[in-house]
Amino acid sequence: xxxxxxxxxxxxxxxxxxxxxxxxxxxxxxxxxxxxxxxxxxxxxxxxxxxxxxxxxxxxxxxxxxxxxxxxxxxxxxxxxxxxxxxxxxxxxxxxxxxxxxxxxxxxxxxxxxxxxxxxxxxxxxxxxxxxxxxxxxxxxxxxxxxxxxxxxxxxxxxxxxxxxxxxxxxxxxxxxxxxxxxxxxxxxxxxxxxxxxxxxxxxxxxxxxxxxxxxxxxxxxxxxxxxxxxxxxxxxxxxxxxxxxxxxxxxxxxxxxxxxxxx
Amino acid sequence: xxxxxxxxxxxxxxxxxxxxxxxxxxxxxxxxxxxxxxxxxxxxxxxxxxxxxxxxxxxxxxxxxxxxxxxxxxxxxxxxxxxxxxxxxxxxxxxxxxxxxxxxxxxxxxxxxxxxxxxxxxxxxxxxxxxxxxxxxxxxxxxxxxxxxxxxxxxxxxxxxxxxxxxxxxxxxxxxxxxxxxxxxxxxxxxxxxxxxxxxxxxxxxxxxxxxxxxxxxxxxxxxxxxxxxxxxxxxxxxxxxxxxxxxxxxxxxxxxxxxxxxxxxxxxxxxxxxxxxxxxxxxxxxxxxxxxxxxxxxxxxxxxxxxxxx
Numbered sequence: 001x002x003x004x005x006x007x008x009x010x011x012x013x014x015x016x017x018x019x020x021x022x023x024x025x026x027x028x029x030x031x032x033x034x035x036x037x038x039x040x041x042x043x044x045x046x047x048x049x050x051x052x053x054x055x056x057x058x059x060x061x062x063x064x065x066x067x068x069x070x071x072x073x074x075x076x077x078x079x080x081x082x083x084x085x086x087x088x089x090x091x092x093x094x095x096x097x098x099x100x101x102x103x104x105x106x107x108x109x110x111x112x113x114x115x116x117x118x119x120x121x122x123x124x125x126x127x128x129x130x131x132x133x134x135x136x137x138x139x140x141x142x143x144x145x146x147x148x149x150x151x152x153x154x155x156x157x158x159x160x161x162x163x164x165x166x167x168x169x170x171x172x173x174x175x176x177x178x179x180x181x182x183x184x185x186x187x188x189x190x191x192x193x194x195x196x197x198x199x200x201x202x203x204x205x206x207x208x209x210x211x212x213x214x215x216x217x218x219x220x221x222x223x224x225x226x227x228x229x230x231x232x233x234x235x236x237x238x239x240x241x242x243x244x245x246x247x248x249x250x251x252x253x254x255x256x257x258x259x260x261x262x263x264x
Numbered sequence: 265x266x267x268x269x270x271x272x273x274x275x276x277x278x279x280x281x282x283x284x285x286x287x288x289x290x291x292x293x294x295x296x297x298x299x300x301x302x303x304x305x306x307x308x309x310x311x312x313x314x315x316x317x318x319x320x321x322x323x324x325x326x327x328x329x330x331x332x333x334x335x336x337x338x339x340x341x342x343x344x345x346x347x348x349x350x351x352x353x354x355x356x357x358x359x360x361x362x363x364x365x366x367x368x369x370x371x372x373x374x375x376x377x378x379x380x381x382x383x384x385x386x387x388x389x390x391x392x393x394x395x396x397x398x399x400x401x402x403x404x405x406x407x408x409x410x411x412x413x414x415x416x417x418x419x420x421x422x423x424x425x426x427x428x429x430x431x432x433x434x435x436x437x438x439x440x441x442x443x444x445x446x447x448x449x450x451x452x453x454x455x456x457x458x459x460x461x462x463x464x465x466x467x468x469x470x471x472x473x474x475x476x477x478x479x480x481x482x483x484x485x486x487x488x489x490x491x492x493x494x495x496x497x498x499x500x501x502x503x504x505x506x507x508x509x510x511x512x513x514x515x516x517x518x519x520x521x522x523x524x525x526x527x528x529x530x531x532x533x534x535x536x537x538x539x540x541x542x543x544x545x546x547x548x549x550x551x552x553x554x555x556x557x558x559x560x561x562x563x564x565x566x567x568x569x570x571x572x573x574x575x
Contacts, residue, residue, distance in 0.1 A: 016357050019350055023376040023431060026387025029397060030379065033390055083283040090279030094272075102280070105287055112533060113489020115506050119513070119526040120294035123301045126519055127311060143290045146283060175269070204380045206492065211513065223382050227496060231389060239383040247378060 027243070034236035052237040062238055065222035068134060072218055073202040076138045077195050080145035085191060087146070088153020089183075103150070110147040114207025117144065122211045132214035140208045145198040149191070156190040192252075200246035295530070302524035306517045319524035329508060333528065336504035339423060340487035346427045347434035347483040348476060355439040356468075360447070370439060377432035385496050388425045392416035392497070422498040426487045433482035441475025442468075470551060477540035484536055489529070505529060 034052055036045045056062050091103060109117045121140055125132060164186075168178045206220040213221050219242070223235055268274050302320070304313045323329045358369045379387070391397045392415040399411035415421065445468055453463045491506035509529060512522025 012357065012361070015353065019354050020373075020376070022350070022428070023373060025391060026384045026428065027376055027379045029387045029390050030383055083286050086279040087283035090276055093279070094276045096276065102284070102287075105291060106283065108291055111485065111537065112530070113485055113506070115489045115491060115510060116526060116530055116533070117294075119509060119522065120298040121290065122513060123298045123519070123523050123526075124294045127297055127301060139290055143286070146286065150283075200378075206381055207489070211510070220380065220382055223386075224492070227382065227386065231386065231393075235383070235386055239380060239386070243379055243383070247375065250378065 030236045030239050030243075033233055034240045036233055036236075052233040053241070056234040056237040056241075059234060061217070061222050061226075062219070062234065065217050065219035066238070068216045069203055069219040072134060072137050072141055073199045076141035076145055076202055077198040079138070079142035080149050080198055081191060081195060083142075084146045084149025084194075085153055085187070088150045089157065089187075091150065091154050092157035106150055107147050109144045114144075114205065114209075115211070118208030118211030121208070125212065132212060134214065134216050136212040136214065137209055137218060140212050141202045141205055144205070144208070145202065148198055148201070149194045152190045152194040152197075153187065156187055160186055196249040196252055200249050203242060203246060298523045298526050298530075301520055302527045304520045304523075306520060309517060311519070319521045320528075322521060323524055323528060329505075329525070332503060332508050333505045333532070335502075336488050336506065337532070339419075339426070339502075339504065340484045342423055343426045343430050343487035344434070344480045344483040346423070347430040348438070348480050350427070350431065351435040351438045351479060352476070355435065355442045356464075358439065359442040359445070360450070373435060373439075374432070377435070381429065382492065384428055385425055385493060388421070388428065389416060389497055392421055416497055417499045419498065419502040422493045422502045425493045425497050426490055429490065429493065430483035430486045433486055434479035437475045437478040437482065438472065439475075441472045445471045473547060474540075474544060477544060481537060481540050485533055488533065488536075 032045050035049060036052075037049050087106070091099065118140060121136070121143075124130070125136060130136070164182055165178055168182045169175075173181065204220065205218075206224060209218055209221060210224065217225070219238070223239070226232060226235065268278065300313060301311070303315050303317065304311050305316055305318060306312070354373065358366055358373075362369050389396070393399070394411050394413050394416070396415070398415055399408070402408040403411055449467050449471075450463050453467045454460075458466070488504075489506050491504065491510045494502045494504050494507055505525065506529070509522055509525040512518040512525065
C-alpha cells in the first residue's frame with residue numbers, strides 16, 4: 001500500500017471516528033454523570049456513587065411519571081395493534097379507489113412534527129371543553145403508533161405467500177381456524193416487533209404529549225419541567241434506566257422483526 | 265358469517281372501519297378544527313367562531329412572527345444539510361468500506377441515537393454548559409483561563425443539538441438506499457476506468473438520491489417543528505415558529521393565534537414534503553436528457569455487466 005493511500009484511509013478513519021464520537025457524546029455524558037458524586041456536572045467527573053439512582057427512584061414525581069408513562073405506553077400500543085393489524089391486513093388484501101390516500105392519511109401523524117399533532121388535537125379538546133387527562137395523552141400516542149403497526153404488517157404480509165391461506169381453506173378450515181392456525185403464526189413476530197418499537201417511542205414522546213397532558217405527567221414531561229429549572233443528575237440516572245429498558249426492547253425486536261426485515 | 269363471506273366490501277369495511285373511524289376522529293377532524301379555530305377569536309373568555317382572518321393578518325403583519333418563520337426555515341435547511349452531510353460519509357463507509365459485521369456497525373449508530381429526545385438535549389447541555397465538560401477540558405488544558413458561557417444558549421448550540429436529533433431520521437433512509445447500491449456496478453465503473461469520484465458521482469449518487477431526499481425532508485421537518493432545543497439550549501434570539509405556536513397555548517387565551525401559526529406551519533411542511541418529488545422529477549429529466557445526449561449511452565453500464573462472468 002502506498003503512503004498516500006495509507007494516509008488517505010487514516011484520514012477516513014479519523015473522520016468516521018469523529019462522527020461516531022459526535023453521535024455517542026450525549027449518551028456517554030448521561031451515563032457517566034449518572035454516577036457522578038456531586039450535583040455539579042463539571043470536569044473531571046467523580047465516579048463514586050449510585051446515589052442518584054436511589055434518589056431518582058425515591059422522587060415521587062419521577063416514580064409517578066414512570067408509572068403514567070407505562071400506562072400510556074401499554075394502552076396506546078394496545079389500541080394501535082387492535083386498529084392497525086386489521087387495517088394492515090386490509091391494505092394487503094384489498095385494492096380500492098383512495099387506498100393510497102388512506103395509507104398516507106394514517107402516516108400523517110408520523111410525517112408531521114409532534115407539535116402539529118398535539119396542537120390540532122388540543123384545539124378539539126379546547127373547543128369541546130374536554131378534560132385533559134392520561135386519556136388524551138393515550139389518544140395522541142395511539143394515533144401516531146397506528147402508522148408503525150400498519151407499515152410493519154404491510155411489509156410482513158407483502159412477503160408472505162397468500163396461497164397458504166387458500167390451501168387451509170381448501171382443506172376445509174373456516175376463516176377463524178385459518179386465521180389462528182395459518183395467518184396468526186406468521187404475523188405474530190411482526191406484531192411483537194411493532195409493539196416493542198411502539199413502547200420505546202411512546203416512552204420518549206414529548207412534543208405532542210406536552211400539549212395534551214393533564215395533571216398526571218408522563219416521565220418526559222416530569223423531566224421537561226425539571227429541566228426548565230435546573231439540571232439534576234437524577235435525570236441522568238432515570239434516563240439511563242429508560243435507555244436500557246428500551247434498548248432491551250429493541251434487541252428483542254431485532255430478534256423478531258428485524259430478522260424478517262433483513263431477509264427482504 | 266355467511267353474510268360477511270358473501271360480500272367483499274363488508275370484509276373490507278370490517279378491516280378498515282375501526283382505523284378509518286379513528287383516523288377521521290383524531291387526524292382529519294383535529295386538522296379541520298385547527299383551521300376553524302384559526303379563523304375564530306376570543307371574546308370575553310369565550311371562543312367565537314366568526315370566520316375572521318384577523319389572526320393571519322396579525323401573523324403576517326408582525327415581523328416578530330414572520331422573522332421567526334424565516335429563522336426556523338433557514339435553521340431547518342442548515343440542520344438538514346448538516347445531518348445529510350454527516351450521514352452520507354458514515355453510510356458510505358459502512359456500506360462500502362466495512363467488510364464484516366456491517367449490521368453491527370449499523371446497530372452501533374442506531375444505539376447512539378436511541379437515547380431519549382430530551383436526554384440528548386440534557387447531554388449536550390452538560391457538555392456545553394458553563395460548569396460543563398468542554399469548559400472543564402479547555403480550562404484544564406490551559407486553552408481557556410476561565411470557563412466561558414458562550415458555548416451554550418446560542419443559535420449554534422440549537423443547530424448542533426437539532427443536527428444530533430435529526431441524525432436518526434437522516435441516517436436510516438440514506439443507509440437503506442445505500443445498501444441497495446449493487447457493489448458490482450461500482451466495480452464495473454472502476455473496471456471501465458472511472459476514477460473514484462466519478463464512480464460516486466455518476467453511479468452511486470443517482471441511485472441514492474431518493475433516500476437522500478427523504479432523509480433531508482425528515483431532518484428539515486424535525487428541526488422546523490422542534491420547540492425544545494431553542495427553549496433549552498438557545499437564547500431569546502433563537503426562538504422559532506414552533507415556540508411561538510406552543511407558547512400561545514401556554515399562557516392566556518391566544519388559542520386562535522396559536523392555531524393560525526399551526527396552520528401556517530402545516531402549509532409550509534406540506535410544501536416541503538412535496539419538494540423532493542418535484543426535485544427528483546426535474547433531476548430525472550435533466551439526467552435523462554444528459555445521458556441521451558452524452559457520448560456514452562446510459563445502457564453501457566448494464567451492457568458491460570452482461571459480459572462479466574458471475575455478474
